[in-house]
Amino acid sequence: MKPMLIDGGLDPADEAYAAQFVERLLKAAITAGASDVHLQPQADRLLVRWRLDGVLQPVGEFPRGRRADVVTRLKVMAGLLTYRTEVPQEGRVRAEWLANAKKESSGTDPRSADSWPEMRVSTFPTIHGERAVVRFFSGKGRWERVEQLGFDTDVTEALCTSLSATSGALVVCGPAGSGKTTTVYACLSEILARDGGARSLVTLEDPVEQVLPGVSQSQIAPEAGFDFATGVRSLMRQDPDVILIGEIRDRATVEAALTASLSGHLVLTTFHAGSAAEAVTRLADMGVEPYALRSGLRAVLSQRLLRILCACSQTTREPALLAGFPLTSARIATGCPDCYHSGYRGRRPIGEWLEIDHEGIAPAVLARSDTETLARRAQAAGFTSLLERACQAIQTGWTSPQEVRRVLGWRASWQ
Ligand SMILES: [Zn+2]
Numbered sequence: 001m002k003p004m005l006i007d008g009g010l011d012p013a014d015e016a017y018a019a020q021f022v023e024r025l026l027k028a029a030i031t032a033g034a035s036d037v038h039l040q041p042q043a044d045r046l047l048v049r050w051r052l053d054g055v056l057q058p059v060g061e062f063p064r065g066r067r068a069d070v071v072t073r074l075k076v077m078a079g080l081l082t083y084r085t086e087v088p089q090e091g092r093v094r095a096e097w098l099a100n101a102k103k104e105s106s107g108t109d110p111r112s113a114d115s116w117p118e119m120r121v122s123t124f125p126t127i128h129g130e131r132a133v134v135r136f137f138s139g140k141g142r143w144e145r146v147e148q149l150g151f152d153t154d155v156t157e158a159l160c161t162s163l164s165a166t167s168g169a170l171v172v173c174g175p176a177g178s179g180k181t182t183t184v185y186a187c188l189s190e191i192l193a194r195d196g197g198a199r200s201l202v203t204l205e206d207p208v209e210q211v212l213p214g215v216s217q218s219q220i221a222p223e224a225g226f227d228f229a230t231g232v233r234s235l236m237r238q239d240p241d242v243i244l245i246g247e248i249r250d251r252a253t254v255e256a257a258l259t260a261s262l263s264g265h266l267v268l269t270t271f272h273a274g275s276a277a278e279a280v281t282r283l284a285d286m287g288v289e290p291y292a293l294r295s296g297l298r299a300v301l302s303q304r305l306l307r308i309l310c311a312c313s314q315t316t317r318e319p320a321l322l323a324g325f326p327l328t329s330a331r332i333a334t335g336c337p338d339c340y341h342s343g344y345r346g347r348r349p350i351g352e353w354l355e356i357d358h359e360g361i362a363p364a365v366l367a368r369s370d371t372e373t374l375a376r377r378a379q380a381a382g383f384t385s386l387l388e389r390a391c392q393a394i395q396t397g398w399t400s401p402q403e404v405r406r407v408l409g410w411r412a413s414w415q
Contacts, residue, residue, distance in 0.1 A: 006021065006024050006025050006028060006048070006059065006060055006062075007021055007024070007060075007062065010024075012063075017069070018069035018070045018072065018073040019073055021070055021073075022070055022073045022074060022077070025037065025048065025059075025070075026119070026134065028059075029050050029134075029136070030116065030117065030136065032050065032052060032340055033052065033053075033346075034050035034051055034052050034136065035051050035052075035054075035135065035136055036050060036051040036133055036134065036135050036136070037049075037050045037051075037059075037133070037134040038050065038051075038056065038131070038132075038133050039070060039071055039074070039131065039132045039133075039134075040126075040131050041064070041071070041126065041128040041129040041130065041131060042061075042128055043128055044063065044064055045061045045062060045063050045064055046061070046062045046063075046064060046070060047061050048060050048061070048062065052340060052342060053305075053307045053342070053344055053345075053346060053347045054177055054305060054307070054347065055307070055342065057340065057342055071123065071129070071130050071131075071132045074121050074123075074132050074134065075089070075121065075123060075132075077093045077094060077097045077121065078090075078091035078092060078093050078094065078119075078120070078121035079091050079092075079094050080121065080123065085125060085129070085130050086125050087125065088122065088123060088124045088125065089122070089123050090120065090121065090122035090123070091120070091121060092118065092119070092120050092121075093118070093119040093120070093121060093134075098116050098118075098119075117136045117137055118136070118137040119134055119135065119136055119137070120134070120135045120137070121133070121134050121135075122135070137209075144186070144189045144190075144193060145186065145189065145190050145193060146159050146160050146163070146183075146186050146187060146190045147160075148186070149179075149182070149183060149186050149349055150348040150349060151303075151349055151350070151351050152350070152351070152384075152389060152392075154353075154384075155301070155351045155352075155353050158299070158353045158355070159187070159301065159353070160190065162298055162299055163187055163190055163191055163194075163266070164194075165266055165298060166241070166264060166265075166266060167261055167262065167263075167264045167265060167266060167298075168261050168266060168267070168296065168297070168298030168299075169257055169258060169260075169261040169267040169268075169269065169296055169297050169298055170187075170266070170267065170268050170269070170298055170299055170300075170301070171248070171269055171270070171271050171279055171283075171297065171299075171300045171301070172184055172268070172269070172270045172271070172300075172301045172303065173270065173271040173272065173273040173274075173275075173276065173278075173279040173300060173301070173302045173303075174272075174273075174274075174302055174303045174304055175272065175274065175304075176272070177305070178303055178304050178305055178349075179303055179304075179305045179347075179349050180270040180303065181209055181270065183301070183303065183349070184244055184268050184269070184270060185209075185210055185212065187268055188201055188203070188212055188215055188242070188244060188268070189212065191242055192212070192214050192215070197214065199241035199242055200216075200238075200239060200240045200241045200242070201214065201215045201216065201240070201241070201242045201244075202215070202216045202217075202218070202235055202238065202240040202242070202243055202244070203215060203216070203217045203218060203243070203244040203245075203246070204218050204220055204228055204231040204232065204235070204243070204244070204245050204246060205217060205218065205219055205220070205244070205246040206219065206220045206228075206246050206247070207219055215244075216240075218231065220246075227252075227253075228245055228246065228247070228248075228249070228252075228253040228256070229250070229252035229253045229255070229256040231245075232245060232253070232256035232257060232259075232260055233256055235260075236260065236263070236265075240265060241265065241266065242265070242266045242267075242268065243257075243260055243265055243266070243267050243268070244267075244268045244269070245257055245267065245268070245269040246269070246270065247269065247270050247271070247272070248269050248270070248271045248283070250286070251286045251287050251288065254283055254286055254288055255288060255292070257269055257296075258288065258292045258293070258296035258297070259296075261296045261297075261298070262292070262295060262296045271283070273302070274302075275302050275352065275371070275375065275385075275386065276300040276301070276302040276352050276353070276354035276378070276383075277354065277371045277372075277374040277375040277378060278302075278371045279300045279302065280293065280297070280300060280354070280356070280365060280371075280374055281368075281369070281370060281371045281374060283297070284365070284368055290365060290366045290367070290368055291366065293356070293365055294356065294362055294365045294366050297356045297365075298355070298356060298357070299353060299354060299355045299356060300353075300354045300356070301351050301352070301353055301354075302351060302352045302354070302386060303349050303350065303351040303352075303386075304349065304350055304351075304386060304390075304407050304408065305347040305348070305349050305407070306347060306348060306349075306350060306390065306393060306399045306403050306404065306407055307342075307344035307345075307346070307347050307399060307403050308344060308345055308346045308347060308348050308398050308399060309331050309332075309333060309343065309344055309345075309397070309398060309399055309400055309403075310333070310334075310335075310336060310338060310339035310342075310343055310344055310345045311336075311338070312334050312335060312336035312338070312339065312343065313331045313332060313333055313334060313343065313397075313400070314331065314332060314334050315329055315330070315331055315332075316329065316330060316331075316332045317329045321401065321402075322401050323401035323402060323404070323405050324401075324405075324410075325391055325394060325401050325404075326391075327391070327394060327395060327401075330394050330395075330397075330400060330401050331394075331397040331398075331399075331400060332400045332401070332402065333400050333402065333403070343400075344403070348393075348398065348399075350386060350389040350390055350393060351386070351389070352383060352384060352385050352386045352389065353383065353384075354378055354383060358381055359381075360377045360378070360380055360381035361374070361377055361378065361381060364377045386408065387408060390404040390407075390408060391404075
């Protein structure tokens with residue numbers, strides 16, 4: 001992408017340069033579907049990048065000079081102290097600015113009137129001046145049904161079936177940025193869509209990332225003694241049917257979650273783990289009694305997000321480009337203006353689904369088996385691993401071997 005796209009026709013000597021530059025940059029980022037914009041000052045220029053589908057991409061480099069005002073402009077929009085440049089700051093872009101931008105853009109393009117999402121600006125002092133990151137928040141739920149997430153059909157069905165259960169805990173795991181939160185939010189929306197108001201839905205989050213109408217959402221405040229574990233115990237007196245616990249971080253939380261799940265509540269939560277089998281063993285390592293895991297945990301979904309190849313992708317038979325996958329050909333990324341030369345457009349999840357109440361799995365959980373043993377048992381019981389799902393995705397042609405390696409790493413190999 002050429003820098004021209006952002007400041008073409010703008011005069012850096014003009015007073016209004018920074019304001020115009022920022023508006024164009026933010027509009028372009030929103031149009032492209034970026035999640036963050038990074039403005040990084042260097043000795044003589046301002047480096048602009050944005051994160052598209054989870055990957056940081058260069059947008060352009062601009063000589064410094066008046067352009068240093070660009071970060072100041074963002075600080076003004078977010079109500080930050082412009083004269084404090086030596087400390088990190090953060091704030092939301094103020095409502096007046098957003099309202100104004102909406103009004104202006106609605107005059108020319110009615111569709112873009114609602115397209116300004118909530119934005120948060122954070123600054124950080126560096127040796128070359130302040131660096132700024134703008135983060136976009138979509139605000140309302142993008143996914144209203146589990147089916148829309150894009151998992152393979154069998155995973156979608158298993159997930160939907162488990163949501164009609166009236167007890168048990170469902171753990172969604174993966175590293176940061178693997179889409180766990182999106183999945184649990186879609187699960188809540190799915191329950192709402194199916195049951196209407198027939199079930200009482202409550203959440204404990206840190207932070208609340210999306211507002212879901214019909215769900216009673218709470219932000220925990222550990223400094224006031226209101227953490228996940230105490231929150232779950234207090235919620236028991238609020239007669240809930242479904243409880244979302246933002247994340248399991250300690251033994252107290254997992255014990256509270258399992259107690260709730262064993263006493264007739266459907267518990268949804270997320271956990272930081274590399275695979276479904278690893279999640280089970282790590283929960284056990286936290287000191288949870290095996291029988292509580294065996295009976296309280298219903299299923300674990302381990303997931304990753306893979307970028308979807310753009311229509312400009314090409315077929316290759318080059319062994320080096322197959323990245324060690326047992327295939328004879330694959331689609332690989334090239335790049336065109338439509339995909340901002342990244343070769344990809346959008347992302348889709350892949351997931352491995354491990355049901356605990358299975359004759360091959362339950363005894364292994366009770367016996368405190370290690371991750372490898374559990375993974376082998378799962379394999380024998382016919383579970384499809386993330387790597388197998390990824391390989392199927394390459395075969396289908398919606399993603400590339402390089403993308404799978406980027407996300408799953410090179411250590412993942414075929415036994
Ligand atoms: Zn393309």
